[in-house]
Amino acid sequence: MAETDTISGTERRSYVLIGTGNRGTTMWGRDLLAGWSEHVDLVAIIDKNQLRAQRARHMIKSNAPIFSSVEDMQKAGISPQLAMVCTPDDTHDEIVVKMLDAGADIITEKPMTTTVEKIRRMLEAEARSGKRIDVSFNYRYSPTAARIKELLMSGVIGKVTSVDFHWYLDTAHGADYFRRWHAYIRHSGSLFVHKATHHFDLLNWYLDSTPQTVSAFGKLLNYGKNGPFRGERCQTCPHTANCDYFFDISSDPFLDALYEDPASEDGYYRDRCVFREDIDIPDTMVATIGYANDVQVSYSLNTFQPIEGHHIAFNGTQGRIELRQHEDQPWDMPDQDEILLIRNFPKPGEEKLERIIVPHAEGGHYGGDNLMRDMIFKSGQNDKLHQRAGAKAGAYSVLCGIAALKSAQTGEIVKIDDLMPDIGT
Ligand SMILES: NC(=O)c1ccc[n+]([C@@H]2O[C@H](COP(=O)([O-])OP(=O)(O)OC[C@H]3O[C@@H](n4cnc5c(N)ncnc54)[C@H](O)[C@@H]3O)[C@@H](O)[C@H]2O)c1
Known part of the structure; x- marks a missing residue:
């Protein structure tokens, strides 16, 4: 490389x-x-x-x-x-x-x-x-992720032994994946690959290690064949008045211009029915991942939630780091996150619980998109947190998702080495 x-x-x-x-x-x-x-x-x-x-x-x-x-x-x-x-x-x-x-x-x-x-x-x-x-692993660049990485690198919670990581897509964002090509394993590798690639990459980066063993479940429990009725696409559907997932593309001028008329060329409609019978990806997924440095991860991805965001906790020999990050929830402080640093054995002068407030930066993905473009294009950037991701990082996160899907399909525990023995070389 x-x-x-x-x-x-x-x-x-x-x-x-x-x-x-x-x-x-x-x-x-x-x-x-x-x-x-x-x-x-x-x-x-x-x-x-x-x-x-x-x-x-x-x-x-x-x-x-x-x-x-x-x-x-x-x-x-x-x-x-x-x-x-x-x-x-x-x-x-x-x-x-x-x-x-x-x-x-x-x-x-x-x-x-x-x-x-x-x-x-x-x-x-x-x-x-x-x-x-x-x-383009932009999540690495969000100021909150960067602060967590700094805390982990500082050793403040000792050796990390396990991670609890749960990602929630709301009924708008989650459903969007079921309207389009993402809904088929052959195009997206399933959301274990398409979406969780971000999350598996965050884990690999936070833990500075590589996944070794993956065991997972994944089922289609809400979208696809589970729907009470179905149509071709929302624009022409007779069920719009009763459908929780009705999406009116004409209400979004940007998407309408980019997708609606152009679909006449290739039939790629942005508002296909989320209840299509042939959807073959799971919408409800859990995985456990064993890392090369012995960290054990418990992960889940859910796609029809009333909230959008994630909950993550790093458990270490000296304490725990916790984050609940949501987009636009009334109980959250606007435009900022609160990281909890909780110590097992606080020393004199140290708090048992420290609340660390991190403001979001400007732009998409909590500011991650802009900071990533700065890192890639502006000269003199100091990549002290190793945020810039190359092909090896891309590969490891995809392999973790492929392993999770395979485990969910077969019921077996899947080793990354068996999928690609030469990845470590
Ligand atoms: N980093 C992030 O946070 C983030 C966010 C959204 C999307 N993405 C990724 O960006 C990519 C695009 O997502 P999108 O939502 O814009 O997809 P999209 O389906 O809306 O757009 C894809 C475009 O590619 C064109 N296309 C398809 N096959 C082609 C080919 N062989 N040659 C040339 N053009 C071709 C299509 O006509 C379409 O215009 C995906 O890989 C997605 O995972 C990343």
Whole structure:
């Protein structure tokens, strides 16, 4: 793998945006050019849906030429130094390998990919090309996550022995995954991969270790075949008056412009029924994970909650760190989190319970999106918390999700080494 940092620097680097859905258009299009245009220059846009790409280009306020594939861009003689890959998860590998082989560095959206074979192709292409893959693990950069990492690194709770980690998606955000390609294992690897990649990466980073053994359950208990009725999509559904999950895309002008008319090109509707019979991913998941450094993790992911956020606790030989982080709950303090540091054996002058208040930073993911772009694009950044994530980190978090899904499907305990024996090398 390339060790050197070839992306950060003072020069302005040319880049191609590949995938102009919500994430590509905002994070790596409109917002990147609004805040970091002295570092990057958008020279091409690729999406296989030409109408969506045109709408996105208008929103991004760019004149960059639009192509439908990497090959078409290359035929036009454009060779960007960087590629931002924001297509569906199962398509990342093919695009990343092509762009690495063409001499570009990569920033790929999470999850890095969805299968062991695809991970291997990407790691091999990175090594072969001497270029670098960055994976967009923005949660590492939220000020609260950074403060927890500092506390763990300080040793204040002694040796960490276990973690309780529970993630909650509310009925709006959770349902969104069941409307689209995420609802199929072949495209997303299930939410154990698509969504939990963030959470498994946070664990790997917080614990500075790697997962070894995974045991999990996962069932589809609310969406899909469980629904009381179903239609094709919300816009044309006869059940909207009775459906808790009715979503009116026309009420969101941004999503409406980016998805509704463009769907006429490829049938990719943003508001497909969450009760489709063929949905094959679990909506309710638990996993236990054993780490190389002996930490034991208990994890869950639920997708139809009245709250959005997570609860995490690190249990150590000298104490415990606790966080309950929610988005927009009336009982929370606005725009800030409270970390509880609870000591087993406080020394004179130390409190048993310390309340550490951390304000959120500006922008998406509690400020993580902006801080990640600073780390990647601005020169002179000090990565003292090891927040910048490469392909190996991307691979480990995906492997943990693949292991969890496999365990849920087979009832067996799955070893990461059995999935990919060479990952540690
Ligand atoms: N880091 C985060 O917090 C975060 C948040 C949201 C999404 N994401 C990730 O970003 C990626 C995109 O998510 P989204 O919600 O914008 O998806 P989306 O489905 O809305 O958009 C994907 C776009 O890619 C295009 N596309 C599909 N296959 C293609 C191909 N082979 N070549 C070119 N274009 C192709 C589609 O036409 C579509 O416009 C996903 O990997 C997702 O996991 C990350």
